[in-house]
Amino acid sequence: MFRKITHFLGCFLLFVAAYLTFVRILRRFYKFPMPHFMAPIIDNPLRRKFQPPDLLAVRHGLQPGMTALEVGPGSGRYTVAAARRVGAGGKVIAIDIEPRMLEKTACRAEAEGAINIETRLANVHALPFDSGMFDAIYMITVIGEIPQPEKAAQEFQRVLKPGGTLAFSELLPDPDYPLAGTLIRLIEPAGFRLKQRFGNFFAYTLLFEKE
Numbered sequence: 399m400f401r402k403i404t405h406f407l408g409c410f411l412l413f414v415a416a417y418l419t420f421v422r423i424l425r426r427f428y429k430f431p432m433p434h435f436m437a438p439i440i441d442n443p444l445r446r447k448f449q450p451p452d453l454l455a456v457r458h459g460l461q462p463g464m465t466a467l468e469v470g471p472g473s474g475r476y477t478v479a480a481a482r483r484v485g486a487g488g489k490v491i492a493i494d495i496e497p498r499m500l501e502k503t504a505c506r507a508e509a510e511g512a513i514n515i516e517t518r519l520a521n522v523h524a525l526p527f528d529s530g531m532f533d534a535i536y537m538i539t540v541i542g543e544i545p546q547p548e549k550a551a552q553e554f555q556r557v558l559k560p561g562g563t564l565a566f567s568e569l570l571p572d573p574d575y576p577l578a579g580t581l582i583r584l585i586e587p588a589g590f591r592l593k594q595r596f597g598n599f600f601a602y603t604l605l606f607e608k609e
């Protein structure tokens with residue numbers, strides 16, 4: 399019996415490793431947004447143990463009264479936590495390239511009574527906002543699937559207020575997971591300095607400040 403269980407576990411781990419390797423190689427050459435039907439799959443209790451929504455809202459530097467931008471909200475679970483954190487005097491604007499992700503976010507916001515959330519269909523490469531409009535920008539397991547992250551970083555620099563913050567949270571099973579060092583080398587040249595880092599190799603948050 400014990401042999402059967404270890405055999406099954408070994409096969410399962412091998413399958414997961416092979417799948418992740420295949421997807422990582424594929425996505426190196428061809429980036430595309432996560433399909434919308436995956437949103438409920440990645441929004442699960444196990445994931446929330448490693449990336450608790452309320453804790454991430456704090457780690458992302460959100461404070462009451464702030465105007466924050468979330469890129470790629472997916473199911474909107476983290477958007478609602480962020481909206482609670484910035485409070486009635488603040489606001490969270492969530493943008494996504496996939497309209498059905500925004501529908502999910504808007505539905506969750508309504509169901510949870512979060513009236514300070516606005517959703518906008520937009521590509522992170524060309525943000526439809528005035529310069530210096532946001533106190534904070536954050537994204538969770540998103541930057542790895544952006545085809546031109548350098549261009550996105552320039553947009554973040556433009557729409558942030560002086561001293562505004564930019565946060566990234568990443569989790570290792572994500573096939574687009576970037577190493578923290580890779581992300582720092584990408585973001586700092588766009589005019590940011592690393593302010594704080596949280597977590598560990600498998601689940602981390604990097605908080606940058608606009609210089």
Ligand SMILES: C[S@@+](CC[C@H](N)C(=O)[O-])C[C@H]1O[C@@H](n2cnc3c(N)ncnc32)[C@H](O)[C@@H]1O
Binds near residue numbers: 432543
């Ligand atoms: C892996 S999902 C993460 C969802 C959510 N942040 C979470 O952690 O549960 C990536 C999200 O980024 C969005 N996205 C991908 N490329 C984008 C782009 N170029 N501009 C805006 N959003 C994008 C996807 O549609 C999707 O909602």
